[in-house]
Amino acid sequence: MNALAALADPTRRRILELLSEGERGAGEIASHFPTSRPGVSRHLRILREHGLVRVREQGQRRLYSLDPAPLEELDAWLERYRVFWTNRLDALDTEVRRRRRARDDKEG
Amino acid sequence: MGDGRATLRLTRYLDAPVIEVWAALTEPDSISRWLARPGAVELAEGGPFELHTAAGAATRIHGRVRAVEPERVLELDWHPVGQEPSVVRFELTPAGPGTTLVLDHRRLDERVCMAYARTWERRLDDLEASVAAVETRR
Incomplete structure (x- = not known):
């Protein structure tokens, strides 16, 4: 499973949103979800396995935080397509205007 | 869902009625000016929509x-030679x-090019459904 597949789950995306606000303990994360605590733990494990979150121990607590590296890669990869289509749609805009000018000229 | 694929979405306002935008989108002369030189194009379900993106190169x-x-809608199987197929709508x-034109490029395969490196600026809100969707408006 790659990073995109890990992101496909809505609970996991919500966990990442929470962590984008800052480091959180497992219990605090779980309190935001109706899912059982083990269920949330499983999601956290999957996120960790994909390098999307980091974990550190503080006494008895396990604190989770966001690791943006895989998301940066994902975004850079999408950027290529974004640039391609942005340029093409700019050209479409120009073409639409060109056609309208040609029609206006014809109609005098 | 969960197949490790992404969708890129771009939204654009064009200053012409749909009938004119549709013509610009689909007529071969126009396609050659805004997208790529068209080969066989037949606007019917299952019909070909071939493009040559650059002379000489393997970019069909x-x-x-x-x-x-x-x-209203044009949805294409999009299969650049040597790359994974995707869907453009x-x-x-x-x-x-x-x-308003909404472009969705769906089923982009992450494995195609995870090597590109750039900075992550956009927020997680941009990641929607099973997708990383990014909208630009103008």
């Missing part, structure tokens, strides 16, 4: 029409005197 796109609703909606 084997397209096929998946869905067509004149002045154009959807037109009247918007006042003009047209």
Whole structure:
């Protein structure tokens, strides 16, 4: 499973949103979800396995935080397509205007 | 869902009614000016939509029409030679005197090029459904 597949789950995306606000303990994360605590733990494990979150121990607590590296890669990869289509749609805009000018000229 | 694929979405306002945008989107002369030199193009479900993106290079796109609703929807199988196939969908909606065009490039395969490196600036909110979707508006 790659990073995109890990992101496909809505609970996991919500966990990442929470962590984008800052480091959180497992219990605090779980309190935001109706899912059982083990269920949330499983999601956290999957996120960790994909390098999307980091974990550190503080006494008895396990604190989770966001690791943006895989998301940066994902975004850079999408950027290529974004640039391609942005340029093409700019050209479409120009073409639409060109056609309208040609029609206006014809109609005098 | 969960197949490790992404969708890129771009939304654009064009200052012309849908009938004109549709013509610019689909007529071969226009396609050659805004997208690429067209080969066989047949605007019917299952019909070919072939493109040559650059002279000489191996940059042919084997397209096929998946869905067509004149002045509303054009959905294409998008298969650049040597790359994974994906799906490109154009959807037109009247918007006042003009047209809103929504482009979805779906089923982009992450494995194609995870090597590109750039900075992550956009927020997680941009990641929607099973997708990383990014909208630009103008």
